[in-house]
Amino acid sequence: MRSIRLKPGQSVSRTTNHRWLRPTLITVGVLVSVFVLANAAIWFSYRNRVLPKYQVGAIDVGSVPYDQLNKKVPQSKILPEAITLSKGDKHQALHPQDIGVTVDWPATRQKITDSKPWLPVLSVLMHKSIPAELTVDSDVFSAGSQELKAFFAQAALPERIAFSGENFATLPPEAGYQLDTSRFKQQLLAALELGKKTLDVPTTVTTAAEPTGQLAGQLTELQSRLNLNLTFTHNGQNRRLTKAEIGGLYEPSGQTMQPSEASMGQLAAKLGQELKIESVNQSGAVQALAYALRKGQPVTFSLAKQGKIYRYCTNVRGVETSFLSGFNDKLAAVYGDPRGWNSGGKLTLVRVDSGCDYTAWLSAPGQMTSFGGVCDSYYSCRSGNNVVVNFDRWQGATDPWNAAGGSLEDYRVMVINHETGHWLGFGHRTCPAPGQSAPVMQQQSINLGGCTFNPWPTAAELSTLAQTQNL
Numbered sequence: 001m002r003s004i005r006l007k008p009g010q011s012v013s014r015t016t017n018h019r020w021l022r023p024t025l026i027t028v029g030v031l032v033s034v035f036v037l038a039n040a041a042i043w044f045s046y047r048n049r050v051l052p053k054y055q056v057g058a059i060d061v062g063s064v065p066y067d068q069l070n071k072k073v074p075q076s077k078i079l080p081e082a083i084t085l086s087k088g089d090k091h092q093a094l095h096p097q098d099i100g101v102t103v104d105w106p107a108t109r110q111k112i113t114d115s116k117p118w119l120p121v122l123s124v125l126m127h128k129s130i131p132a133e134l135t136v137d138s139d140v141f142s143a144g145s146q147e148l149k150a151f152f153a154q155a156a157l158p159e160r161i162a163f164s165g166e167n168f169a170t171l172p173p174e175a176g177y178q179l180d181t182s183r184f185k186q187q188l189l190a191a192l193e194l195g196k197k198t199l200d201v202p203t204t205v206t207t208a209a210e211p212t213g214q215l216a217g218q219l220t221e222l223q224s225r226l227n228l229n230l231t232f233t234h235n236g237q238n239r240r241l242t243k244a245e246i247g248g249l250y251e252p253s254g255q256t257m258q259p260s261e262a263s264m265g266q267l268a269a270k271l272g273q274e275l276k277i278e279s280v281n282q283s284g285a286v287q288a289l290a291y292a293l294r295k296g297q298p299v300t301f302s303l304a305k306q307g308k309i310y311r312y313c314t315n316v317r318g319v320e321t322s323f324l325s326g327f328n329d330k331l332a333a334v335y336g337d338p339r340g341w342n343s344g345g346k347l348t349l350v351r352v353d354s355g356c357d358y359t360a361w362l363s364a365p366g367q368m369t370s371f372g373g374v375c376d377s378y379y380s381c382r383s384g385n386n387v388v389v390n391f392d393r394w395q396g397a398t399d400p401w402n403a404a405g406g407s408l409e410d411y412r413v414m415v416i417n418h419e420t421g422h423w424l425g426f427g428h429r430t431c432p433a434p435g436q437s438a439p440v441m442q443q444q445s446i447n448l449g450g451c452t453f454n455p456w457p458t459a460a461e462l463s464t465l466a467q468t469q470n471l
Helices: 021-045 066-072 105-114 138-151 181-193 216-225 243-247 261-274 282-295 321-336 365-371 391-396 399-403 408-423 459-468
Strands: 054-056 083-087 090-094 101-103 128-130 134-136 160-164 167-171 176-179 198-200 203-206 230-234 237-240 250-253 256-259 299-302 308-317 347-351 358-363 381-383 386-390
Touching: 054 105, 066 105, 083 181, 090 138, 101 181, 105 128, 134 181, 138 176, 138 181, 160 216, 160 250, 160 256, 167 216, 167 243, 181 198, 216 256, 230 282, 256 261, 256 282, 261 282, 282 299, 282 321, 282 347, 299 321, 308 321, 321 347, 321 358, 321 408, 358 365, 358 391, 358 408, 365 381, 365 386, 381 408, 386 391, 386 408, 391 408
Parallel strands: 054 128, 083 198, 230 299, 308 347, 308 358, 358 386
Antiparallel strands: 083 090, 101 134, 160 167, 176 203, 230 237, 250 256, 381 386
């Protein structure tokens, strides 16, 4: 250790630098004095008035004399005119009085009067909010809360199929939510007390069921619909629907998706604009699309403009009306196909509810003879202005047709074209030569006579139609 040697007569003095202490104490004293004097001055100045920068509810009450609070405070504006309630992208404007919330002015006024802090000088520097005293009509609040509960609710979504881009896909379950009415009341009143104009409503989570994995079959079926050839034609122009357009025709239905009539109508109108035609058979186009999507079959539909038009009604006799929708859709698809009697859009068959030229019927076998002597209980027929399809044949075709491997859908096309051909003035025809396509007016349900099955009018039949109808 180092030692210090002192000379004779020398002493040690301890010196410490305290030069900063005195000015600091003086400054602190001055500041404290100023602060105390300022508080005293404000206290005295505002002894009978509300301190500055005070707010109650949604309005300022600073500097208002206590004895003039009743006159100078607009009590009707203490609460905001409306408070916007929000949850995600849901928003609802709520008027406090509509849910039974009003201001208790005497209690609120007393709270303003009693609000005297120990440091009033702070009221010059910052705002202070005094919560308004509120009263609540329980019955009105309860009724209003139920309406809001219905609005601020989102059901939990189960495993489901949706369309995005150019594909259907299975989406996982999603939790939902519902309004927490208990916490909502507390938070709403707290917000209104301070005059707030917005509130994120409190909710509780509702859980979704666990996925079952049972949608695979429906997903495969829907995905196959995107590959259908759905084509609209007019005047030599062809417009095939894209996968995105086909998928856009569907809307959610439970856990799966179903074609939307509104979407099909919008698309048909859009295609008419693209093909530069004011279509007179747009409703038929919608029905043809519905049948194609439901059955998974291609369809080609000829949009027609004003020209040669026949109007038909549809009905059932002895058959449940639930079958009429499918019958209507198939008729529309057949009548709109450019291979049919419309001759590529030159003749248009349009379904109407009244004022029709003929009626297409779906009839029970036991009711067939009620249409006239030419009809029997086994085959379909045409009698006067009635084109009648036997329901049993509609459901199962005929033995010769089935034995030759003909499909039910082709049979339905054939029987519609055959019986409608009778109404257009055609009689029965025979097979022109073995191996050729049978005329659609041949009685293919009975015997082909060496021809092959054919559901559509032949070129010769269409030529005759053009001559007889002046197409």
